[in-house]
Every structure is written in C-alpha cells, then in structure tokens.
Amino acid sequence: MxxxxxxxxxxxxxxxxxxxxxxxxxxxxxxxxxxxxxxxxxxxxxxxxxxxxxxxxxxxxxxxxxxxxxxxxxxxxxxxxxxxxxxxxxxxxxxxxxxxxxxxxxxxxxxxxxxxxxxxxxxxxxxxxxxxxxxxxxxxxxxxxxxxxxxxxxxxxxxxxxxxxxxxxxxxxxxxxxRDARLPPALGWPRGERHDDLGVTLVGHGGVFAGTGVDIGTRYLLEQLGDAVPDAATAVDLACGSGIVAARLAHTRPALRVTATDRSAAAAASARETAEVNGLADRIRVTRADGLELLPDASEPLIVLNPPFHSDAALHTGIAAHLFEDAARVLAPGGELWCVWNTHLRYRPLLERLVGGTRQVARNPKFTVTASRRPG
CATH class of the missing domain: 3.40.50.150 (Vaccinia Virus protein VP39)
Structure with missing residues (x-):
C-alpha cells in the first residue's frame, strides 16, 4: 500500500x-x-x-x-x-x-x-x-x-x-x-532520592523531567505555595513530572487531596511511586492524561503548574497555552492557577487572556511566579 x-x-x-x-x-x-x-x-x-x-x-x-x-x-x-x-x-x-x-x-x-x-x-x-x-x-x-x-x-x-x-x-x-538476556529488566530503575529540606523522597524513571532532583524553577515555585489558596480541600499538580509538587502539597497540608497528572507514562509512573514511598498514596491520585481532560469543568480551587515549553526539540508556546486553557476550564469560580515560568517567556498577558486576573507572586533574575484567578 x-x-x-x-x-x-x-x-x-x-x-x-x-x-x-x-x-x-x-x-x-x-x-x-x-x-x-x-x-x-x-x-x-x-x-x-x-x-x-x-x-x-x-x-x-x-x-x-x-x-x-x-x-x-x-x-x-x-x-x-x-x-x-x-x-x-x-x-x-x-x-x-x-x-x-x-x-x-x-x-x-x-x-x-x-x-x-x-x-x-x-x-x-x-x-x-x-x-x-x-x-x-x-x-x-x-x-x-x-x-x-x-x-x-x-x-x-x-x-x-x-x-x-x-x-x-x-x-x-x-x-x-x-550482554546477558537474563539480566534484571531496567537494572537500577526507577531510582529514588531523599530531599530532607522538603520532607519528600522523589522516585524517577529514566527521562522524567529533572529525574529525582528538583529543578530550580519548581523549587522556586514550592517556596511560594504556602499562600496558595490555603483553604483549598483539593488541588491539582498539572504536568506533574516526578510528583514533587503533589507530594510537597500533601506533605504540608494533611487534609488536602491532590490529583497529579501528566501525559508522560514515565512521569505518571514516577509520581505514583513518589506518592507511595512517602506514604501519601491515599491522598494523591495519579493519572496519565492530556492535560486536565479527566477533570470536570469548574471543579478545582487550586491548580499548580510548571509548564513545559518544548515540543520535542522545538521551542513552542502552544503547549503552555493548551495547559492554561485547560486550567481555566477546570478552575472553580474564584479558583487560582499558580504557575512558574522563565521570565523571558512573558506569559502574563497570555494568562490574563486565557485564565483571568493575574498577579505576580514572586520574581528573581530567572523565574516569575504568578497566580491567575478565574472570575466568579
């Protein structure tokens, strides 16, 4: 054919x-x-x-x-x-x-x-x-x-x-x-690393963003999350990678239930194992999905996101825009999207247009953390 x-x-x-x-x-x-x-x-x-x-x-x-x-x-x-x-x-x-x-x-x-x-x-x-x-x-x-x-x-x-x-x-x-067809499969994977300063052990399969480490953008975001919708009963870790944000939120807020979601099979597996090794599997639900497709409209008070800005090897803002649109759909009225991004990407006008009123929470020479509120 x-x-x-x-x-x-x-x-x-x-x-x-x-x-x-x-x-x-x-x-x-x-x-x-x-x-x-x-x-x-x-x-x-x-x-x-x-x-x-x-x-x-x-x-x-x-x-x-x-x-x-x-x-x-x-x-x-x-x-x-x-x-x-x-x-x-x-x-x-x-x-x-x-x-x-x-x-x-x-x-x-x-x-x-x-x-x-x-x-x-x-x-x-x-x-x-x-x-x-x-x-x-x-x-x-x-x-x-x-x-x-x-x-x-x-x-x-x-x-x-x-x-x-x-x-x-x-x-x-x-x-x-x-070399030996009877070797244990995927020897050494997944791997784990303890982060005492965060109170969390991260588990990562090969290729997951930042592996078992915490990239500096995510770390900067984590430093700001204490004020992120403090009365929220549920939250979403969107594009969750190894599940660090979900694990940290669940660790610091004992009553919170978190959905961690990523389109990557390796990331979803890593986040699931991160939740288990930290004793948080009962409060963290992990899904492999395209954005927030599995969550209903207007359902979540808090979504946290460190958006990818590459599609394969190409720099492209379309992935971030897709995730911002999905967050706007899923946020409850008055809910907030907390997001970290490389300052040079200048996402704030896009967030204002797609999600709602956006304020700068923190900024350093490389990263900006914003909170975007859905009207309601």
Whole structure:
C-alpha cells in the first residue's frame, strides 16, 4: 500500500509551523532496518518512542505485521492510532506499556533516540532483558541531539554497537548481542532520592523531567505555595513530572487531596511511586492524561503548574497555552492557577487572556511566579 510519511498528523499534540510529524531520522531508521539481511516475522517487530507513528506505520507499509509499540506520551499514542486508521493499518499496530509484554520475543526493535541518557539506559535494559537473544536494535535521531555517551549506554547492554554514516543530519546506532538476556529488566530503575529540606523522597524513571532532583524553577515555585489558596480541600499538580509538587502539597497540608497528572507514562509512573514511598498514596491520585481532560469543568480551587515549553526539540508556546486553557476550564469560580515560568517567556498577558486576573507572586533574575484567578 502506498504510504507517505508527509501525510502524518501530530494531532492531538500541538500542531503548527515547524512542528513536523516525521523527519529525516525516521526515514533513515526505516531504511537501515530494511537493509538488514534477516527481517522480523509477524509479531517480532517492536517500536519504541515513535513520536507520531512514522516508524510503526512505515514498517507496516513495508509488510510488517503485528507491530508492538510503546510511546511515552499519550498524545503520541493517540496520534498513532488516528494516523493508523487513516492509512488503513489500524489492525497492524498495538500500543503497550514499556515492559515484558512489549518486548518478549522481539527480534527487531526500532527506537527514536531519547535526548535523556537515563531514558536510553532504562529502555535498553528492558530490551536486553526481554527481547530475543538475537535481537537487533536500530536507534536513530538527529545528529545535533546525539552524543558519544549514547554509544556508551548501549555498549553497557549490548556486545556490539555500530554507527551509520550521517544522512540529512541524522544518524543511526545499531546494537546487537545483548550482554546477558537474563539480566534484571531496567537494572537500577526507577531510582529514588531523599530531599530532607522538603520532607519528600522523589522516585524517577529514566527521562522524567529533572529525574529525582528538583529543578530550580519548581523549587522556586514550592517556596511560594504556602499562600496558595490555603483553604483549598483539593488541588491539582498539572504536568506533574516526578510528583514533587503533589507530594510537597500533601506533605504540608494533611487534609488536602491532590490529583497529579501528566501525559508522560514515565512521569505518571514516577509520581505514583513518589506518592507511595512517602506514604501519601491515599491522598494523591495519579493519572496519565492530556492535560486536565479527566477533570470536570469548574471543579478545582487550586491548580499548580510548571509548564513545559518544548515540543520535542522545538521551542513552542502552544503547549503552555493548551495547559492554561485547560486550567481555566477546570478552575472553580474564584479558583487560582499558580504557575512558574522563565521570565523571558512573558506569559502574563497570555494568562490574563486565557485564565483571568493575574498577579505576580514572586520574581528573581530567572523565574516569575504568578497566580491567575478565574472570575466568579
């Protein structure tokens, strides 16, 4: 069946000028995989971190059947499903969590290289631990986002790592011969770190924003939250990452119930384990969702957000705008969105327009904390 990667859509993820659903790295990965002497049989191909379906659907168009796929972002998972339906391959791809069921018996794995070495280490560990002993991993990305350290990470899990020639500013790493197919899966993941100054232990899977640390923007936000709607019975940690804001709020406000939500599977798993290790699982509910889609209108008195401002590698304000709009919908009348952002992004007019009256709570040379109140 003819298939054009250019027809792929990013929706429901942010779309716009300069935000493409596939690129030269996807095409190079597909070409390198096609050149292998021994291709996978039905059910033996796995695709990991395929942004919007280019690798899975490109493989299906080339004849692969029973393709298993894992995408960290729920928006990518939904984009793949929609793209597969339009291309006529809905029955050939199946999304699964990162784990044994995804990888058992896999003889070929296609991977978009993550920018995080921790994410690469965790994924490579799962592959080495559960794929077939003759598995071949074809992992590629844009040269500007690759480093020699990626070869070292893969070399810790595989006996042989080969590097392709660059093409259109993209490159592929091909790994073979897992060092020990019976190694524990994802050795060392997730990881935990105690932050005595906050009274919280953070748990993080590979690739989660800031890992088990607390980035300086979030730390600055946490310093201001004592005055954030102090009588609120419930709150939301939006784009929760490892769950630090949810855990800190629940730790300091014993009667508060918190919803922590993120579109990343790794983040949701990390936040869930952070809540458990701190004995807060009974008051923190964690969901993997696109923004606040699971919460009803006008339902929450307090939402806290450190918004991401990258879509993949591109700087784009569309993600923040989407989250601000969602917060405006979910805030109860008189409720507040507390937000930290890099001052140079100048989000205040956007917050005023999308949410409501916005006041500056704190500002330092790098970050601004604001509180935006929904009219009511």
């Amino acid at each position: 003819p298939f054009d990667l250019g027809e792929l859509r990013r929706h429901p993820d942010v779309e716009g000028h300069g935000l493409e659903a596939s690129d030269a790295a996807d095409r190079l990965i597909l070409d390198e995989a096609a050149a292998l002497a021994d291709g996978p049989g039905p059910g033996e191909l796995v695709v990991i971190d395929d942004a919007y379906g280019a690798l899975a659907l490109g493989s299906a168009a080339a004849g692969a059947r029973g393709v298993r796929v894992h995408q960290d972002l729920i928006t990518g998972e939904r984009a793949l499903a929609a793209n597969a339906a339009r291309a006529g391959f809905a029955g050939e791809v199946r999304s699964l969590p990162l784990g044994r069921d995804l990888l058992v018996g896999a003889r070929l794995v296609l991977l978009r290289l993550p920018r995080s070495l921790d994410r690469l280490d965790e994924v490579a560990g799962w592959i080495a631990g559960h794929a077939a002993s003759d598995v071949v991993l074809v992992a590629g990305g844009r040269v500007k986002h690759m480093s020699l350290a990626m070869n070292e990470v893969l070399g810790a899990w595989f006996e042989r790592v080969d590097v392709s020639h660059a093409r259109q500013k993209s490159r592929v790493l091909t790994a073979r011969a897992p």
